[in-house]
Structure formats: C-alpha cells, structure tokens
Amino acid sequence: MTHAPSSDSPLVSTEWLAENLDAPGLIVIDASWFMPGTPRDPRAEHADKHIPGALYFDIDEIADHTTDLPHMLPEAHDFATHARRLGVEPASPVVVYDSHGLFSAPRVWWMFRVMGHDQVWVLDGGLPKWIAEGHPVETGWPQKPHGEFKSHFRPGLVRSLDEVLTALTDHNAQILDARSTARFTGEAPEPRPGLRGGHMPGARNLPSAAVVDADGRLKAPGELQALFEGAGIDIDRPIVTTCGSGVSAAILAIALARLGRPEVAVYDGSWTEWASRADTPIVTGPVDG
Numbered sequence: 001m002t003h004a005p006s007s008d009s010p011l012v013s014t015e016w017l018a019e020n021l022d023a024p025g026l027i028v029i030d031a032s033w034f035m036p037g038t039p040r041d042p043r044a045e046h047a048d049k050h051i052p053g054a055l056y057f058d059i060d061e062i063a064d065h066t067t068d069l070p071h072m073l074p075e076a077h078d079f080a081t082h083a084r085r086l087g088v089e090p091a092s093p094v095v096v097y098d099s100h101g102l103f104s105a106p107r108v109w110w111m112f113r114v115m116g117h118d119q120v121w122v123l124d125g126g127l128p129k130w131i132a133e134g135h136p137v138e139t140g141w142p143q144k145p146h147g148e149f150k151s152h153f154r155p156g157l158v159r160s161l162d163e164v165l166t167a168l169t170d171h172n173a174q175i176l177d178a179r180s181t182a183r184f185t186g187e188a189p190e191p192r193p194g195l196r197g198g199h200m201p202g203a204r205n206l207p208s209a210a211v212v213d214a215d216g217r218l219k220a221p222g223e224l225q226a227l228f229e230g231a232g233i234d235i236d237r238p239i240v241t242t243c244g245s246g247v248s249a250a251i252l253a254i255a256l257a258r259l260g261r262p263e264v265a266v267y268d269g270s271w272t273e274w275a276s277r278a279d280t281p282i283v284t285g286p287v288d289g
Helices: 014-020 043-050 076-086 103-115 126-132 160-169 181-185 222-230 248-257 269-276
Strands: 027-032 096-097 120-121 173-176 241-242 266-268
Touching: 014 126, 027 269, 076 173, 096 103, 096 126, 103 120, 120 126, 160 173, 160 241, 160 266, 160 269, 222 248, 241 248, 248 266
Parallel strands: 027 096, 096 120, 173 241, 241 266
Antiparallel strands: none
16 A cells, blocks of 8 residues: 655645555545535435545534534544444545535544544545546445444544633633634624524634635645734644534644644534523624734
8 A cells, every 4th residue: 555645744636546546445535515505415426426436424424413513523433333334444544535625524534533543634626626637436336345443532632612611711722713704703694593693702713715725725834824823823822623513623623734733623513502502602793802
C-alpha cells in the first residue's frame, strides 16, 4: 500500500487517489450530505455516480439516535460497527470525499479521528474535481468484506454544551462559529425552524465557505492563516469550532489541521442545541469586542 503524501496534511489530491485507487487496503468513502430543505438525495446520487469502489457513509444514520439533535456522534461501539461494515481495518488508510468539493467530508474525517483512527484524509476538491479531470466513476452499491475496526474514543476532540459554557466564562478556549455572518449576527433566519438567531457571547465568526476556494479545494495555508487572524483567532491557543449542527464546524477544524493544529475540538451539538435551550446566553449583532 502506497502511503498518503504526508502525515502532516489532512488532505490528499485527486492525482494521488487516481494513482492509488486500486491499492490493497484503501477505503474510499462518499460522505455527501445536504442541508435541510435541499431538494437532493445523497444516497440516490451515490448510487448514480461515485468514485469506483467508494462506500456511502450516511451522516444522519451513523449517529446517536437517542437524541432529537441531528447527526450527533454515535457511541464508540456503534461507530465501530458501522466502520467494520465499511471494511475498515485498524490500519486502513481512509479517504473521504463529498459531492460539493469540500463540505461534509471533513465531518467524517473528524469522526474517524474522534474514534482514534488517524489514517484518514479528505479528497481535496472532492467528486467535482475528480470528474472534471476525467477520472472514472461507477454506479451501484459496492461492498467490501467486514473489517475489524475498533474505536478508541478521544474526548479531547469533542466539546459538550456545558464545556462550551465553561470556555465562554473561563476563557480557556476560543469559540469559532462557522455559520454565515448573517446567521451569526441574527440578521438571517436559521434553516432549522424554531431556533433563535444570533451567537454565543464572546464567540468569533469565520464562515466555513471563506476557507474553501470556488473549485471546492481548501485554501492555501497562507490564505488560511490570514483568515483566522482576521477573525481574531490566535491559532496557538485552544480553539473550539461550532456551526449549525456540527458539519461545517469540521471544515474549520480541517483548515486548522492544515495549519498544524489537528487537536482542535468541535462542539457537536452546535447552534441547533444551543439555540433550542431557554437557558443559554445569546447575543445579536456583530462580534463582541
């Protein structure tokens, strides 16, 4: 098995994947997912067109179903069961992609890392770049023999509501919100009905779309550094990313990993949990301070 170009990078290129697609042990995962209200079906699209051999990872299904919150992290043993069904072994290199370019794949990259699996990368540019370069696709539902994946949960990469409240009070971590600026300020409504608008007091804002180029690739390190600095974030201090439901927060996490900060945590419940509570502080308008 040819190894990924660098263990220091969370990304692999379409060129690398094309050269290594048939390598023994490689697991390719389609993690396509769409925002609520989007008239697209990621499962149907996967069946119609995917990278050869890619298996579909359903973010809404591989989740904690004991809560009403969307696609929360499953228990470690449940994740392991799903990962084994995808053929993942303890040492399997895993490449995750999505049909946007770079949107939902980082969420699954983060999930694997939370469960102790570091041999995971995101395909930079995703399916659109793969297709644009003329690489092959296939239809149907490929299967692989079950693997022997075992989860080793890393609590340091996840934050709960109480831990975020503590961070806001004690200033032991910077809270960085990946939602659009209009949602952050409360000027635009939330896509999930019934949620209050605004942001957590003291949170900073860097819309996840800002760190991704128009072609669906993560921006270069120098550009990323400038964006985080512009948002008032010191990347050398602890950071917790948040968003609407824990998906686009992982885009900021992978951007920070590209800058050498792979230990960034994600607030899993994100705004869907925070804004559904009556006892959580919310402010509107531009970023505080």
